[in-house]
Amino acid sequence: MTETALSATAEAVGARPASDKVSIVMFSGTADKFIPLAVLAQAGAAMGMEVRVFVTGFALHAFTKERHGLPFPAELVSLAPAVARGMSAKHVAPWDDMLRQANELGAKVYAYSMMSGVMGLEADDFNDLVDDVLGAATFLQTAEAGETFFI
Amino acid sequence: MDATQPAHTLVDSQGSTCPGPITDLAMAYRRSKVGDVIELWATDPGVK
Numbered sequence: 001m002t003e004t005a006l007s008a009t010a011e012a013v014g015a016r017p018a019s020d021k022v023s024i025v026m027f028s029g030t031a032d033k034f035i036p037l038a039v040l041a042q043a044g045a046a047m048g049m050e051v052r053v054f055v056t057g058f059a060l061h062a063f064t065k066e067r068h069g070l071p072f073p074a075e076l077v078s079l080a081p082a083v084a085r086g087m088s089a090k091h092v093a094p095w096d097d098m099l100r101q102a103n104e105l106g107a108k109v110y111a112y113s114m115m116s117g118v119m120g121l122e123a124d125d126f127n128d129l130v131d132d133v134l135g136a137a138t139f140l141q142t143a144e145a146g147e148t149f150f151i
Numbered sequence: 152m153d154a155t156q157p158a159h160t161l162v163d164s165q166g167s168t169c170p171g172p173i174t175d176l177a178m179a180y181r182r183s184k185v186g187d188v189i190e191l192w193a194t195d196p197g198v199k
Contacts, residue, residue, distance in 0.1 A: 043170035046177035090168050101174055 021050035023143035025150045029058025031070035031080070033151050035087075038098035040149060045105035050146070053099075054139045055130070056112035060119055063111060065127045099129055110134040157186035169197040 022044040026037050037053065044051040061068045072080045093101070099109065108131045111121070116133055123133050162179045164172035172193035179189050191198070 039170055042174055046170055046174040048177070091166060092168050093171070098170075105174070105177055 020048070021052070021143075021146035023139070023146055023148045024051070024053045025139075025148065026053055026055045026059040027057040028151055029061055029070065030073045030076075032072060032076055033059075034062065034070065034095040035092075037151050038093075038095035038102070041102040041107050042098045042105070045102040045107040051102060051107035052139070052142050053107065053109040054112060054134070054143075055109060056115045060111060060115060060121060063109070063127055063130050064121060064125050066125075096129060103129070103131075108132075110139065112136065112139070157188065158183065159188045159190065162189060162191045164191060164193040164195075164198075166194060169195045171195070172198045 022040065024037060024040060026033075041051050041053055055063055062070055099107070103109065109129050111123075111126055111130050111133045113133050113135050116122070116126075126133075160179055160183065162172075162175050164175045167175065172191060172195055176189065176191050183189060
């Protein structure tokens with residue numbers, strides 16, 4: 001694909017040329033990583049920033065219609081109950097509710113095409129959190145000149 | 152309410168944790184018109 005065609009694709013998914021944007025590559029599939037994802041996405045969207053989440057790797061399973069329980073990394077398992085109690089006490093919303101709120105404020109979530117294929121996932125397998133299935137080149141064009149986080 | 156008069160909206164985010172208050176503020180901002188005043192009440196220490 002030519003650079004012009006890629007720019008047109010980035011434009012089609014709503015990319016802004018300015019740097020007031022946050023792009024998040026969501027790769028990890030463990031429960032502890034989904035709160036920072038959701039907090040960054042919701043805060044950025046609330047601030048009027050362009051927020052784009054690119055889901056790949058093991059994180060893809062968390063975005064399917066068939067709900068998967070998210071595992072905690074072994075070294076954090078002993079801390080997980082206390083964190084869960086704390087979150088409940090502080091009325092912290094579940095990560096997917098936060099991401100839905102971010103979406104309401106304009107954030108977009110994309111599944112990465114190649115890894116979706118590797119995991120046997122089609123566009124129809126993803127839940128309402130996922131806006132589209134995209135390739136890496138489109139994501140890089142979208143993320144250009146903004147802040148990018150890899151979680 | 153008279154649509155031509157600026158509105159004063161109270162957004163009560165007390166007890167809501169970050170990024171709840173700024174999200175409540177953003178939602179209220181979206182519903183507001185030029186000249187409206189939005190007052191945000193929050194208890195999260197991240198809200199200054």
